[in-house]
Amino acid sequence: MIGPSFEAVLAAAADGNELAFRALWRDLQPALLRYLNAFAPGSGEDLASETWLRVVKGLAHFSGDERAFRAWVFTVARHRAVDRWRRGTRRHDELVPLDALAHLPAPDDTAGTAVDTISGRAAVAMIATLPPDQAEVVLLRVVAGLDVAEVAAITGKRPGNVRVLTHRALRRLAEQLARQSRVGGPVV
């Protein structure tokens, strides 16, 4: 999060300031990539680029605080992903890139399964194994840093539904991690 200077940064970016745009991009791009790669592995970069293009076009029209900006950016990203999926390019997206696989721990690799050494991308890859609706709410909550109401608005669900999905996701994650620890030794 950029913090109190966000308004000034946003205004400068809308006015064409390159440094301000860099600040916005560096703040959001990692989370954006993690979110998009979870649903369209291999297309995350493309979708993120499309998202930023859209964001740049709309910068001057945006009004709101940093949270609203994050929510907007992820809303745009979600729409890009849904559009891509609807266009039928999903078969291409189902190919998981090799570099993403390299970060995933092998099932029998005790050191690799240590959660405290897991990378951000590997953690997201694990979250992505959840059912899609559960994975999405968790990623939006954790990676994008949005609250329940914002996630509900983005996903078109009711806040109560988001909470239920989140609880189920956390429970399922706990079970998956426990299973891994039994297979590959102690997780931590």
Add this chain to the structure above:
Amino acid sequence: MFPTEMPEDPSQPMVPLDADTAERLLSGRLDPDDAPPGYADVARLLQAAAGPAEEAELSGEAAAVRAFDAAQRGRLEVPGRRGRMEHSGFRVRSWGRAAGPLGGRAPVRGRGGVRGRLVVLALAAAVAVGGVGVWTAGGGPFPRELGSPSGGPAAGGSGSGVPASQGYRPGADGAGPLRPAGPGLGPSAGAAQVTGDRPPSVPSAREPATARHGGDVTSHGGGSDHGAKPNRPARQPRPKPEKPEPKKAKEPREQAAKGPKASESRKSSD
């Protein structure tokens, strides 16, 4: 509980999460050592997912900045085809931004500023010659909906002539109710009101173009049906028939070209 949510190992107790603990887990405020039984690894996993950026994730910064610059330059250029302008959604913004250096206090931004100034000067001349009494480079009459070409003193701190946002309209890109619609800079901020992704003045911007083509100037550009017709030599005014002819399709255009006085005189003669 769904069958898929049943714990794999019933001997291991899965403590149900309360809302507060779940919230702290999701926000990364729950230390793994303080997590309920079975959730320590989840806490670590979520912290890793929200962890700092990795180098590979920031590798596209240069390309992103190049795209940003290109988009900014595109705003200062006014494409020749109206269809593209409408598609870009930058029509009003281009005018507002580029017009800034003419008389306002908008800063000229690098290469694009000079370029934009030239474009605006050329456009101003073209518009003035074309007989559209809408806008002149010297700050002449300007449509109220577009505000001052220079952005004016009410155009905000930067005076950039950036379209005054009435706030983001939900639905344009699915932002829905997430985007609080702020008051924006108001109608005097040197730009049109904004609806969604596209400034709403784009449809109205067709009107002067159509009126311009109603005269002697023939458009070859796309978007307007005038451009599809071949050039016609200037017609001599027809002698008035003794009996009023039934109205033809192009009569309104001729009337528009002659102006309201012509139509009034015609009515009076009738």
